[in-house]
Amino acid sequence: MKGGARVGSGRKLPTIDERRAFSLQDQGFTKLEIANRFGVPYKSMLTIFRKAGRFKETTKRKKA
Secondary structure (H helix, E strand, O other), X not given: OOOOOOOOOOOOOOOOOHHHHHHHHHOOOOXXXXXXXXXXXXXXXXXXXXXXOOOOOOOOOOOO
């Protein structure tokens, strides 16, 4: 289960213009810069991108 047992439970995400945030990311802005521009916490911005499936690939870690 995600976010608790009850439907709609949990802290609500701030409302932002997601299309604008995605276009800023495509232009090369970091998620921290986008969060500062919209005036929302960085962790909320990460959650918004994660739920939308819009996260960039991270570098592969080397196997030990």
